[in-house]
Amino acid sequence: GQQLNQSPQSMFIQEGEDVSMNCTSSSIFNTWLWYKQEPGEGPVLLIALYKAGELTSNGRLTAQFGITRKDSFLNISASIPSDVGIYFCAGQREYGNKLVFGAGTILRVKS
Amino acid sequence: DVKVTQSSRYLVKRTGEKVFLECVQDMDHENMFWYRQDPGLGLRLIYFSYDVKMKEKGDIPEGYSVSREKKERFSLILESASTNQTSMYLCASSPAGWVMNHQPQHFGDGTRLSIL
Numbered sequence: 574g575q576q577l578n579q580s581p582q583s584m585f586i587q588e589g590e591d592v593s594m595n596c597t598s599s600s601i602f603n604t605w606l607w608y609k610q611e612p613g614e615g616p617v618l619l620i621a622l623y624k625a626g627e628l629t630s631n632g633r634l635t636a637q638f639g640i641t642r643k644d645s646f647l648n649i650s651a652s653i654p655s656d657v658g659i660y661f662c663a664g665q666r667e668y669g670n671k672l673v674f675g676a677g678t679i680l681r682v683k684s
Numbered sequence: 685d686v687k688v689t690q691s692s693r694y695l696v697k698r699t700g701e702k703v704f705l706e707c708v709q710d711m712d713h714e715n716m717f718w719y720r721q722d723p724g725l726g727l728r729l730i731y732f733s734y735d736v737k738m739k740e741k742g743d744i745p746e747g748y749s750v751s752r753e754k755k756e757r758f759s760l761i762l763e764s765a766s767t768n769q770t771s772m773y774l775c776a777s778s779p780a781g782w783v784m785n786h787q788p789q790h791f792g793d794g795t796r797l798s799i800l
Contacts, residue, residue: 604788608791614793614794615688615774615791663695670780671729
């Protein structure tokens with residue numbers, strides 16, 4: 574079953590606002606990834622985090638790997654209409670190639 | 685750039701049919717994965733393969749099988765399609781040792797499968 578709790582489920586925000594979403598788990602993860610999926614396309618990697626405590630930015634996006642290795646957050650600053658999509662967190666368990674995905678956060682932006 | 689190509693964007697099949705979904709990657713990746721995506725459930729792993737002719741069950745393998753005869757191609761098979769297998773199917777690939785090389789999974793654009 575689902576091992577990552579991603580929240581919020583959906584957000585409808587005004588253009589220019591900042592956005593924050595997070596994923597938590599009762600299990601430890603070795604790697605955290607954040608993907609974005611636009612309509613009709615597959616998920617595209619936004620940010621990858623490989624060390625506990627790591628804070629990484631990619632343009633207006635910032636993500637952190639929680640120090641307990643059980644959580645991660647993604648922030649988007651100054652949202653724009655093209656930020657619309659579904660954002661997924663994914664974690665790699667301590668050993669192996671498999672990823673576990675959160676249920677996704679649907680982001681809608683009002684311009 | 686990694687290219688993961690799924691053979692069909694949309695597919696409509698009938699209950700009981702045997703259905704083949706094909707995926708090809710062009711980066712010589714060892715690992716290939718099949719997921720299904722349903723609203724509110726995220727991506728759930730069906731099967732994955734870490735080498736030619738090797739396969740492992742994911743979290744929801746029931747009703748599916750896979751084939752990896754060549755490194756670049758990973759096929760998902762619905763042995764006898766049922767309506768509850770109507771979903772978006774996503775294929776992904778990654779190299780062996782992807783964590784050390786910082787090369788996570790790349791996805792195809794998906795196949796939206798409807799079973800009538």
